[in-house]
Amino acid sequence: MSNLVLNIKSVNKTFGGLQALNDVNLEIEEGKVHAIIGPNGAGKSTLLNCCIGRLIPDTGTVTFDGENIIGKKAHEINQLGMVRVFQTPEIFPDLSLLENVMIPAFAKRDGAYSLNIFKAAADEREIINEAEKMLNELGIQGDHVHHHAGSMSRGDKRRLELVMCLIQHPRLLLLDEPTAGMARHDTNRTIELLKKIKERGMTKIIIEHDMHVVFSVADTISVLAQGAIIASGTPDEIRGNPIVQDAYLGGAHL
Amino acid sequence: MNFSETGNNLKLMLIFSAVILTMPLWLAPIGAGYPDLLQKFVIFGIFAIGYNILFGLTGYLSFGHAVFLGIGSYTAVWSFKLLTMNVLPAILLATIMAGVAAALIGYISLRRSGIYFSILTLAFAQMSYNLAYSVLTPITNGETGLQLSQQDPRIIDRAFSTAGEGLPSTELFGISMSGYSGFYFCAVVLIIAFFFSLKIFRSPFGMKLQAIKSNQTRMKYTGFNTRPYLMTAFIISGMYAGLAGALMAVTDPLAGAERMQWTASGEVVLMTILGGVGTLFGPLLGVGIIKYFENIFSAINEETLHHLFSFLPGFLESLMVTITAPFVGEGWHLTLGVLFMVIVIFLPGGIMEGMDRIKKRFRHQGDDNDPPGEGVDQ
Numbered sequence A: 001m002s003n004l005v006l007n008i009k010s011v012n013k014t015f016g017g018l019q020a021l022n023d024v025n026l027e028i029e030e031g032k033v034h035a036i037i038g039p040n041g042a043g044k045s046t047l048l049n050c051c052i053g054r055l056i057p058d059t060g061t062v063t064f065d066g067e068n069i070i071g072k073k074a075h076e077i078n079q080l081g082m083v084r085v086f087q088t089p090e091i092f093p094d095l096s097l098l099e100n101v102m103i104p105a106f107a108k109r110d111g112a113y114s115l116n117i118f119k120a121a122a123d124e125r126e127i128i129n130e131a132e133k134m135l136n137e138l139g140i141q142g143d144h145v146h147h148h149a150g151s152m153s154r155g156d157k158r159r160l161e162l163v164m165c166l167i168q169h170p171r172l173l174l175l176d177e178p179t180a181g182m183a184r185h186d187t188n189r190t191i192e193l194l195k196k197i198k199e200r201g202m203t204k205i206i207i208e209h210d211m212h213v214v215f216s217v218a219d220t221i222s223v224l225a226q227g228a229i230i231a232s233g234t235p236d237e238i239r240g241n242p243i244v245q246d247a248y249l250g251g252a253h254l
Numbered sequence B: 001m002n003f004s005e006t007g008n009n010l011k012l013m014l015i016f017s018a019v020i021l022t023m024p025l026w027l028a029p030i031g032a033g034y035p036d037l038l039q040k041f042v043i044f045g046i047f048a049i050g051y052n053i054l055f056g057l058t059g060y061l062s063f064g065h066a067v068f069l070g071i072g073s074y075t076a077v078w079s080f081k082l083l084t085m086n087v088l089p090a091i092l093l094a095t096i097m098a099g100v101a102a103a104l105i106g107y108i109s110l111r112r113s114g115i116y117f118s119i120l121t122l123a124f125a126q127m128s129y130n131l132a133y134s135v136l137t138p139i140t141n142g143e144t145g146l147q148l149s150q151q152d153p154r155i156i157d158r159a160f161s162t163a164g165e166g167l168p169s170t171e172l173f174g175i176s177m178s179g180y181s182g183f184y185f186c187a188v189v190l191i192i193a194f195f196f197s198l199k200i201f202r203s204p205f206g207m208k209l210q211a212i213k214s215n216q217t218r219m220k221y222t223g224f225n226t227r228p229y230l231m232t233a234f235i236i237s238g239m240y241a242g243l244a245g246a247l248m249a250v251t252d253p254l255a256g257a258e259r260m261q262w263t264a265s266g267e268v269v270l271m272t273i274l275g276g277v278g279t280l281f282g283p284l285l286g287v288g289i290i291k292y293f294e295n296i297f298s299a300i301n302e303e304t305l306h307h308l309f310s311f312l313p314g315f316l317e318s319l320m321v322t323i324t325a326p327f328v329g330e331g332w333h334l335t336l337g338v339l340f341m342v343i344v345i346f347l348p349g350g351i352m353e354g355m356d357r358i359k360k361r362f363r364h365q366g367d368d369n370d371p372p373g374e375g376v377d378q
């Protein structure tokens, strides 16, 4: 059996009377792209929140690289190598594109805290070069890297956030609906980016509504409905699974 | 932002030093070239520069920074009383004491953000102010304020010479710190303080503080422990305030609790916003304007106004005087209030934003091409 990066065991989470997660078990293998699909309100984002320290599960365990991460702070989990792209883009709107990408690179290099005031940010050549290279992949070149991040389109913000996560070379990348609310051509640009990442063999969990995206990037798919995983398997198995068809794919554009 | 305005630190510092050190010359024509006011400009400049490191970079609005100003003053006066009239130990000890106080207050206040943080700092400031009047009287000398006296031990000075007649004055290795020499000493301290703030603004550390202001949630999920960053900024800005407080005592060796009052904390907020929050020079401009109004506008009376409008025919003259009189003299707060409102409404980025806009307009007139690259990281 190959290496387990993330192991979620019997995780439960309730909000008031609502059972958002119901005995969820999930194993993520190294190098795989694992998609989680399910209708709105199924608990997909809640599951990710339980992994990155935003929520603490009521019961159950989450181990990352063999280490229990329940109770750890958000920044500690990031420093361990689990990095997340949010459902609504979380970037630094007041900073430039370049600065947006440099910040996570600093986190990776200098850790959770460092008082580096003696070197100018403009002299951090290595980090600037790497950040510029990443932005070039998004088609952002030259002077455009100094534009304000806040003035970009929603699609560009999402891709920027993705690049911000990628520059940290995470061990596990969590993507929460990277193409939600995007027009077709915008979605295609993001899929291209995701495929490029896939070639690098990075382990990923991707939450997605768009079946086109899911079937073009995922190795394994789990279906979440009303807080419980009702099926797991390869894309072909999921496509052929009658329960899944009933619960979810029936109405969807397959 | 600051990243793209990266230029040559040395050139900037040379120009800055020249401007500060020649203040007595270029401020004389507008009636502000006398040592008392010059010292105020420079000392409040230090206070505002430091405050800007907290408020400007992290966005945390403290309403209690005058506490550190007060602590700086008290510490400096105690250093004059107990150790020596030399100003160096005084400003050093004051800066350290203010840093310690900032660590304590920051540790508690930074458990909250936004309005709750502001309220906590305000509560600390008012508490300290009241304590200085009551239980802390042995240290602060209560309402009278802390002053020098003939009986002070001044152990270091006594080791070298016997006490002279009358009250000694503050000095730096024999140079008296009153009048212009006091101003130049404070000016040099300001230049050093500005250089340090420049380093912070342009460092990765400063960039991270701005990122915290922009989106603290993202910072946390990007792997940063934001609390120690905020603590560092809070302590540094507290130390700047302590330094400024010490210099107040250097130029006039007494310390009173009113220095810690919330109005003093509010003043530095106004200065920073007026000039331009988060910009390098904005706070200094804000200080200049507010202190100028406070000292020059408040000194204008009806007689000066009559003199000013004397070229107008009689009834127009008295009309103009009647209209303008409420804005000068005692009414200088009114002028300042109007100015502040106009700036906040039309230029939320302060005077620096106004200057930026003018600069851009000029550039666009100069050539119709795209504006040239901002000279970034060659």
Ligand SMILES: Nc1ncnc2c1ncn2[C@@H]1O[C@H](COP(=O)(O)OP(=O)(O)OP(=O)(O)O)[C@@H](O)[C@H]1O
Pocket: A015, A018, A020, A038, A039, A040, A041, A042, A043, A044, A045, A046, A047, A087
């Ligand atoms: N912090 C919270 N407090 C209370 N209820 C919550 C909270 N977070 C999520 N929920 C509820 O839990 C359920 C699952 O929400 P979740 O956001 O995980 O769904 P999702 O699968 O990500 O849906 P979507 O596809 O719309 O993003 C929803 O009913 C939601 O209202």
Ligand SMILES: [Mg+2]
Pocket: A044, A045, A046, A087, A176
């Ligand atoms: Mg969701």
